[in-house]
Amino acid sequence: MELRHLHYFAVLAEELHFGRAASRLHMAQPPLSQRIRDLERELGVQLFDRTRPRVKLTEAGALLLEHVRPVLSGVATAREAMRRIRPGESGVLRAGFPPDTHPVALPTLTSAFSRRVAGVLLDLHELTTEEQLAWLRVDKLEAAVVRHPADTVGLESGPVVRRELGMVLPAAHPAAGRPGEPVRLRDLNGTPLIIFPREMAPGLYDHMLSVCRDEGFLPGAIRHARNPGFVHGLVLAGRGVNLNEEPATPLLDGLVWRPVTSPALAWLTSVVWVPARHNEAIAAFTEAVTEALTATGHRIDAAGEAGAVPAG
Structure with a gap:
């Protein structure tokens, strides 16, 4: 018994008309009739009374429909959950943030991110730079907000923002x-x-x-x-x-x-990600982080990209 056959059955049970059901399923009427006959043969019962002038559910068909509806509903729910978990595809973007981040940065960040990609859930994790880099490399994060110098070999970075200490x-x-x-x-x-x-x-x-x-x-x-x-x-x-x-x-x-008098003492912060996983959501997150940190006293660093910062 294939899931698609149950779907065909449920649509026909709702329409009680092979032509309308075939149209909803974007298929021709003969293949639909054949699939329903295959299902009846497999179950050993007649699901529809095809006596003219209209199609009717048999008692077996009505009983099967009661069992099929929650199955199809559960499948739809599972598909939606899988769709939402895909990063950047109206799903979830998992991102790390330093533990000592200015509190005003977070509401600014979430608001700025939502304006850019309204259908993506932002899942923030409070993690140190080293923890974020480790999570990023084992696919537990899509993006990380890290402090430099840091070991970002093999990663790409957005603009570096600077905050004097x-x-x-x-x-x-x-x-x-x-x-x-x-x-x-x-x-x-x-x-x-x-x-x-x-x-x-x-x-x-x-x-x-x-x-x-x-x-x-x-x-x-x-x-x-x-x-x-x-x-x-x-x-x-x-x-x-x-x-x-x-x-x-x-x-x-x-x-x-x-x-302090030394300009070399500053937080240098940027978003980093694995190049192969870059997508629209990560680009929006990078812009939102820059906006949020700028609102809390950071400024774009003249060095530009994190790749220019020594590993230390």
Whole structure:
């Protein structure tokens, strides 16, 4: 028993007219009649009473119709689910995003993406750069929003956006100075540094420490933390200073954020993807990410593409 034969049967049961049923099925009437006879022969029952002037369902036909309708409905539901799961085809786009993304970026992103491809569901995952790259390469993501430098060999990238970094430090720290006054990294020499764990983004981690060293800042200790509340608690407790972008919300009393003088310290962020999987949805997502990050203080980096950023 083939599924298409059940479909032919259900349509004929609804129309009770071979000509109209054949027209709905986009087929000629004789092949439809043959398929129905094949089904009756296989089941060993007569499904339709063909006595003129009209076709009628037999008792066996009515019983079969009760069983066939939920089967065909389930098949249609399964097909729709499979259609929606295909990325970029009115389906789902799975994408990663850094854990410390500015909160305003996400509603801006989803709105901008929906304007471009209204039929695609955006499935966002909070993942570190290293996690995103790993997921991307095993087809668990279609697109990743990563921080550079990073190992993006074999991947394509959209525009790189830049967000300058600064330092979160105790308000009483000698290097704090006045609001808006940049901190010279060498003035922090010997101070412990609080930074994200290296496994989150190894290339970026090494790059940041290298810049600090070149600017005369050799931390007295390195402490790892990723949750902003815990990071700020450590700074408030005098356990170190934190290199990060300007906070999205006011800091706790006793803490200040100051820009740093080194232009080499910045978040460089872009969307990356596997070249063979690029489609309209990924292109729309890339544009939406650029729009969202620009709205939260990022700007297009002069270097242009992530491929120009060293792997670190």
